Amino acid sequence: MSPILEVKNLYKNYGSTEVLKDIIVSIEKGDFLVLVGPSGCGKSTLLNCIAGLEPITGGDLFIGGQNMTNVSPKDRDIAMVFQSYALYPTMTVAKNITFGMKVRGIDQATQDAKLKHVSTQLQIEPLLHRKPGQLSGGQRQRVAMGRALVRDPKLFLFDEPLSNLDAKLRVEMRTEIKALHQRLGASMVYVTHDQIEAMTLATKIVVMKGGVIQQIGTPAEIYNRPANLFVADFMGSPAMNLIPAKTKKNGKGTQIEIARNNADPIVLTEKRSTDLPENIIIGVRPEDIVDAAFARTDDTQQADCMIDIVEPAGADTFAVMQLGGKHVTARLHAETTAAAGTSQRLAFDLGKVSYFKPETGLRLN
Amino acid sequence: MTDMSYAPTRTQSPTTKLVLRFVLYILLALFALFYLMPLFVMITTSLKSLDEIRTGDLVSLPREVTFDAWRTAWSSACTGIQCEGVRPYFLNSLLIAIPAVLISTIIGALNGYVVAQWKFKGANIFFALLLFGCFIPFQVVLLPMAIVLGKLGISGTIPGLIFVHVIYGLGFTTLFFRNYYVSIPSELTKAAMIDGAGFFRIFWSIFMPLSLPIIVVSVIWQFTQIWNDFLFGVSFSQAGTQPVTVALNNIVNSTTGVKEYNVDMAAAIIAALPTLLVYVVAGKYFIRGLTAGSVKG
Structure with missing residues (x-):
């Protein structure tokens, strides 16, 4: 069976500015694809291109196996949820949801049945006769979802649908969207600048920067094996520690030396990769630097580190120190004994470490 | 830079406030009168007979209200050679x-x-x-x-x-x-x-x-x-x-x-x-x- 969405070598220019460069991505039925990147990376433009709201400059676009490159948005069998919800202000909730069916000349009985089904599903029946202006942000969000769901399209498109909600509601709606995806088994493309949203929702993530795809992969792949420094820094919170280091080879493997102010360098031994250049940047997630006292595996290497700042966050305590000229964050146990200005024995887990080439920023291992 | 908001040092007594308010309304009323005067003259003049206009005062009220002028203006006043009013x-x-x-x-x-x-x-x-x-x-x-x-x-x-x-x-x-x-x-x-x-x-x-x-x-x-x-x-x-x-x-x-x-x-x-x-x-x-x-x- 052909992929539900296939983007082949898509280019998009505004005048002489290249906004999207050689985008290649495809998803299967039931996939939840998240486009993530900083603002201005072209993720929303790509979504608009998929929707047909922006003409594309080069390449092809297939939805459900059909070439949709030059097909108008209404014939692409898609539904879209917008950041501002884009509810029709003069229409009631019910009219908002059925507008699409009315335009397409679907008979009243079907309209009513579908409206009832969707409003039950989203628990918005009490709101059906209100105008969008009388709804709260979360309720508007639901109505916007209802308008998309009622179409029962091949592909759902979401353009930062949660970014206008307050933090608590955002988390709630995130869970709800995920539940909806699991229940419907629908194919979705979702744009966000929030990497946590991307990680929690996606079955497949596309990380973009400057109109170019940086990496495509499952959330786990993106998180554990970032393809370059940009992805490593962008995905994950707190961000991955990216520490400049020098390598030396000896019999046991490769010695990795991290310079410190006012102290001897930390020396870690990498037993696997033997083919590292002299200067590298090592990427360690904060959760791979823990209290030596609480270390789970024996496969860790320990060092005493001077802690500069301690940030208790409830479940964990974050400790910030200075390594290789960079701030490095460690994710310590909530009951850690670490205190600012004192030395603490920490355990470094190199099991999931990433190595990058400083000149190109590309992953080495 | 410090706080730029201006606090008046002189506080006004209630009487001063009242007087100022009064002066304000008088002024406003005068302006309104000034602007309404032409309309007043137009309406009163249109309701007077020609005799009264010739003998009377421009701003006085009509002694005898007559709608003859309105009828004439509407249907029989002359615009050049035709006399059909407006x-x-x-x-x-x-x-x-x-x-x-x-x-x-x-x-x-x-x-x-x-x-x-x-x-x-x-x-x-x-x-x-x-x-x-x-x-x-x-x-x-x-x-x-x-x-x-x-x-x-x-x-x-x-x-x-x-x-x-x-x-x-x-x-x-x-x-x-x-x-x-x-x-x-x-x-x-x-x-x-x-x-x-x-x-x-x-x-x-x-x-x-x-x-x-x-x-x-x-x-x-x-x-x-x-x-x-x-x-x-x-x-x-x-x-x-x-x-x-x-x-x-x-x-x-x-x-x-x-x-x-x-x-x-x-x-x-x-x-x-x-x-x-x-x-x-x-x-x-x-x-x-x-x-x-x-x-x-």
């Missing part, structure tokens, strides 16, 4: 103003919708040129317009005057609607496109229902402009198609013998009534429409 010309003005207002408002709404929501290549230049049209003085277009009307075969006719007013009003109506529609998020159009609605469907179902305040602004503005227009009316009309403003001028200027001030005043009030009426009926929307900004929802 009635036929009043009708002409309605025949010109109503279609011209409707057409220019509808086209302006469509123009504004396109310029604000369907950005095409050169949309900004198109809009700038259209705006430029607002600032061209009437006198400049008289000759070219006369030639165009002649070529179209509608010179001296009511459709000709409608045409002139529609063309001249488009710059303003487009500006009104464009500025109103530009505050409506473009996502609304996109959502409707995906829902399957086309260009006109979106305009009709989404934008029109939002547009009442700005339609009122456009209608008031256009009606006032077209109804009060004299220059186009006098230039592009002929006997039988003149609007009321031209007729009023003729009544006032072509009397022989005794000047019938009461008739002149009555005719002037009649000519001014429709614009006054439009403003009174729709005025609150006018203010609201001019200041209307974003559409929430």
Whole structure:
């Protein structure tokens, strides 16, 4: 069976500015694809291109196996949820949801049945006769979802649908969207600048920067094996520690030396990769630097580190120190004994470490 | 920089406040009186008989109220050689103003919708040129317009005057609607496109229902402009198609013998009534429409 969405070598220019460069991505039925990147990376433009709201400059676009490159948005069998919800202000909730069916000349009985089904599903029946202006942000969000769901399209498109909600509601709606995806088994493309949203929702993530795809992969792949420094820094919170280091080879493997102010360098031994250049940047997630006292595996290497700042966050305590000229964050146990200005024995887990080439920023291992 | 807010050192006593308030109201009342005086004189004069005007005081109330002057002004005052009052010309003005207002408002709404929501290549230049049209003085277009009307075969006719007013009003109506529609998020159009609605469907179902305040602004503005227009009316009309403003001028200027001030005043009030009426009926929307900004929802 052909992929539900296939983007082949898509280019998009505004005048002489290249906004999207050689985008290649495809998803299967039931996939939840998240486009993530900083603002201005072209993720929303790509979504608009998929929707047909922006003409594309080069390449092809297939939805459900059909070439949709030059097909108008209404014939692409898609539904879209917008950041501002884009509810029709003069229409009631019910009219908002059925507008699409009315335009397409679907008979009243079907309209009513579908409206009832969707409003039950989203628990918005009490709101059906209100105008969008009388709804709260979360309720508007639901109505916007209802308008998309009622179409029962091949592909759902979401353009930062949660970014206008307050933090608590955002988390709630995130869970709800995920539940909806699991229940419907629908194919979705979702744009966000929030990497946590991307990680929690996606079955497949596309990380973009400057109109170019940086990496495509499952959330786990993106998180554990970032393809370059940009992805490593962008995905994950707190961000991955990216520490400049020098390598030396000896019999046991490769010695990795991290310079410190006012102290001897930390020396870690990498037993696997033997083919590292002299200067590298090592990427360690904060959760791979823990209290030596609480270390789970024996496969860790320990060092005493001077802690500069301690940030208790409830479940964990974050400790910030200075390594290789960079701030490095460690994710310590909530009951850690670490205190600012004192030395603490920490355990470094190199099991999931990433190595990058400083000149190109590309992953080495 | 420290706190810049200014705290007055002198506190006013309640009496001073009261006196100031009093002075303020007196001033306001005087201004109102000043502006209402001409209207007062017009109304009282129109209700007096000619004898009373000649013998009486300009500002005094009529000793004997008579509507003769109004009747004369409406149906038998002479505009040159014809003596039919302002009635036929009043009708002409309605025949010109109503279609011209409707057409220019509808086209302006469509123009504004396109310029604000369907950005095409050169949309900004198109809009700038259209705006430029607002600032061209009437006198400049008289000759070219006369030639165009002649070529179209509608010179001296009511459709000709409608045409002139529609063309001249488009710059303003487009500006009104464009500025109103530009505050409506473009996502609304996109959502409707995906829902399957086309260009006109979106305009009709989404934008029109939002547009009442700005339609009122456009209608008031256009009606006032077209109804009060004299220059186009006098230039592009002929006997039988003149609007009321031209007729009023003729009544006032072509009397022989005794000047019938009461008739002149009555005719002037009649000519001014429709614009006054439009403003009174729709005025609150006018203010609201001019200041209307974003559409929430």
